[in-house]
Amino acid sequence: MIQNLLNNYEEAAAMILFGIGFTTLLFHRNLIKKLIGMNIMDTGVFMLLASMGYIRGRKAPIIENGVTDPSVYINPVPAGLVLTGIVVSVSVTAVMLSLTVRLYKRYHTLDLDEIYILSKHQKEDR
């Protein structure tokens, strides 16, 4: 069990990162820290993808000297997925940050529970 974990330390680390990020996103009350959690969570996934996609001893998939044998190169798809994932993650972070700014301007706090209580006292029609 332990030996398996040590052999696959990259995957194990990725999973731990994912767990840390996920619990931060779920349980932390501060909006900014929630966002940091989200970014850690995504990093965990990207790390898993990147480590799975790399095979030791092989080269980047750029054909050199006319060698087209696929066993020489690594699979380029995981790297592409990581890049796409990073783009998505950045845009989500931007939207969440703008939401945070808007909430802070209105309620002057970043604590989600406090905001919830404050909003209960506001009267707003439909």
Add this chain to the structure above:
Amino acid sequence: MNFIWNLPLFTVVLSLFSGVVCMMLSPRAARNYTIAYESVLVVMTGCVLGYTLKTGTSYTYPMGEFPAPWGNEIRFGCLEALIALLFAVILLCSITAGYHFIRKDIDESKINLYFSLINLMTAALMALAWTNDVFTGYVFLEILTLTSCGILIVREIGRTTLAAARYMILNLMGSGLFLMGIVLLYDISGHLLMVPMRQSMALVSQDQSSIPVISLAIGIMTVGIAIKSGLFPFYFWMPDTYGWATPASGSILSGLVTKAYIFLLFKILYRAIGIDVLEKTPVLKILFVLGIIGMIGGSVNAMRASNVNRMIAFSSAAQTGYIYMGLGLGTVAGFEAAIFQILAHAVTKSLLFLTVPYLAEVSGNRLKFHSLQGSGRRDPLAAHFFSISSLSMIGIPIFAGFSTKLMFGQAAVLGGIHWKILVVLGALGISSVLNAIYFIRTMIRIYNDPDTLDKDPYGSHPVTDRSRTGFFLAGMVLSLLNLFLGLFSWVVSDVIYRGLGMFL
């Protein structure tokens, strides 16, 4: 290559293009443009549906002409076309009927941006309906999440901003889990396209020791979608989100967005993983049980809700439970019933979300049950639409809700597993009674006048002063669709059945 083969791709690309165009138009022009574009979309998806029904096969459209398993693919049969057609119709009806409130709720300078978001959302919905690639599914799932957050916060009051923040946080957790799930599935199978993925999953799953890993991957992905679509116990974001959004957004969010997530999950489970592999994992059983609990739990919460919008939102949670129950049955009849429920619920619930604000408007903008007393006399049209949808929700014959309940019952009996038959029939019975209690209670409120008519604080004559052609037309379309799904359910269920046949 036939021209119609290009239409699915055009629906996505043209929607993205429309999103950009709307940013540059004036509010009124943006509305007219979007309504015209959505009508074109209805025609385009209708053509695809007609074509696939005529030829009886599904088509694979390789993007950039790269053959499988390398390229990215769009795949369309009559099931995907039916779902895309539903998306287009509901979008069209929602923005037509909801425009009155869009103008009231949203700052004048941002109305064109709202329509721009709606068009971007259309692109995401269309892509989720057509895509045959798991990772493309993830990307458009995130675009859908972002745009749905956008159409929420465009109404600039504190409650919507808070609701949007909570909605986003839950959705981000869902997306994270979904991404982790598909990354693990990619690691196991080595493919992102759904059909090659199923083939290699079938090979991998022959080894018993791989079953726990496969279960984990499918489980993580399913939990992600369950959070995003509001399966029990993750439905507590629903009332605030749907209740405080502008009505057009509420109707789109509950009628389409959650359905698109579920359709993607269904596609991955059925096409990319395969029913044989799924049966070796406990995922379907868990979905079945959670669906049943959601059906009852959502209804119980709806009974206890403090205002009409919250009641309808919790009822959405209950209806989502129905869909998951159908998926959890694990038979073709169960899937058929689940897809039919997606259609029936989208048609019914969007009309409910669009009518309630009209009833509230003639009741001093209050949504409490006692304020709505007599609103049926003040706004008869809205009250009639509300009643049609409510009767359908309860499951009265000739309406869509009845057909779904019948199909779920039949699917359970055809499945032939005794405890499942008992549980499904029992849950359907209990859920119908609960639905009847809270919907009929509200209908009585709406049609019952206050004790003394002269003292009615909101006036004793029906409203006449608003231009309501859009609301009337959209309401009529949705009501007629509701009746069509109820009276001619065999036509639609036949299309779904044929679609499932060409799905793999």
